[in-house]
Amino acid sequence: MLIVSWTPLPPVRPLLAQIQRPQQSQALELAPVPSGFASVDEVDGSLAYQGPSLLCRRLMNSGVQVMAVRHGQSLSNAQSESLGQPLLYGQSESPLTDKGRAQAHTCAEQLYQQLGGEPWLSQALEDPTLLPVIVGSDLSRAYETATILKAGLARQAEELAGPDGRALVEKELVVLSDARLRETHFGRFETRPLAELQGSYPDFVSHWRPSEGPGTDFRHRFPGGESRADVMRRMGNFLDACCLRYPQKTVIMVSHGETLLSTRALLGKATETEGKVAAETGVIPNATPFWLVHNTGGGQGLPAVARRPYDLE
Numbered sequence: 001m002l003i004v005s006w007t008p009l010p011p012v013r014p015l016l017a018q019i020q021r022p023q024q025s026q027a028l029e030l031a032p033v034p035s036g037f038a039s040v041d042e043v044d045g046s047l048a049y050q051g052p053s054l055l056c057r058r059l060m061n062s063g064v065q066v067m068a069v070r071h072g073q074s075l076s077n078a079q080s081e082s083l084g085q086p087l088l089y090g091q092s093e094s095p096l097t098d099k100g101r102a103q104a105h106t107c108a109e110q111l112y113q114q115l116g117g118e119p120w121l122s123q124a125l126e127d128p129t130l131l132p133v134i135v136g137s138d139l140s141r142a143y144e145t146a147t148i149l150k151a152g153l154a155r156q157a158e159e160l161a162g163p164d165g166r167a168l169v170e171k172e173l174v175v176l177s178d179a180r181l182r183e184t185h186f187g188r189f190e191t192r193p194l195a196e197l198q199g200s201y202p203d204f205v206s207h208w209r210p211s212e213g214p215g216t217d218f219r220h221r222f223p224g225g226e227s228r229a230d231v232m233r234r235m236g237n238f239l240d241a242c243c244l245r246y247p248q249k250t251v252i253m254v255s256h257g258e259t260l261l262s263t264r265a266l267l268g269k270a271t272e273t274e275g276k277v278a279a280e281t282g283v284i285p286n287a288t289p290f291w292l293v294h295n296t297g298g299g300q301g302l303p304a305v306a307r308r309p310y311d312l313e
Contacts, residue, residue: 028220031229044207045217046276053268059293063248066293072100074141086194090186103287104145108152128172136254137181146254180238183256187225214278231262
């Protein structure tokens, strides 16, 4: 007689409970505290300054001036505005729109004036070492903005000194790309709307990008991605290299909203709220130049614009 072995089934109730139980969000990883800062609260990822920025001092001692430009409007920026909330494009490609290109051309005129206008350019045409170095993120929305800025300065040179002036600027003004200038990597939330992140990590979003006021979270990493502190570390590496590579030069850095926010904090330019470094989200406009490090006293404040809840990368 054949006897069939019998294996008991698992209890039904616990199995159903396992299927129906909502997936719990894992705790986010904390990045190390950047040099020159102290941890305030690991719950909200906040930092405090430990004194004036030594990196800013090194740049000034090397004669390096740094001007920052966020790229022109990208397709994801336009989609975010229509959606009414940010799309987390981070290190994903999103090309410039026609509006973004027009913004970049206008930015080139503003850049020309901030560099010193006609008196500066006249000197630079006599001494090309006075021309800036333009470094853009290797993401197309930033690098295309950088090339438009160069073209704008070449056009100004042609108006001032004819075809020879244009030719000199096109030859001598360097445009480089550097992956260290990329936007924050948003990990598994790349290209997703902020609402999805908020649904999975509401406490993190309440500190990273609150609906009202500045954020405080610099240390928590996106799942599979970066934190603001990680961005500060790679931007510190880039700016330290500028001290060695570009002494007595002006570096025009074409980057992204979150990256420039983190860089301002790194250089001691961000404000503090209740003893915590503030993350000034949604206030860096597209294609508007501003000084981060300048020989008149370090830098300048951000352009006066209203906070845009849909704006981010």
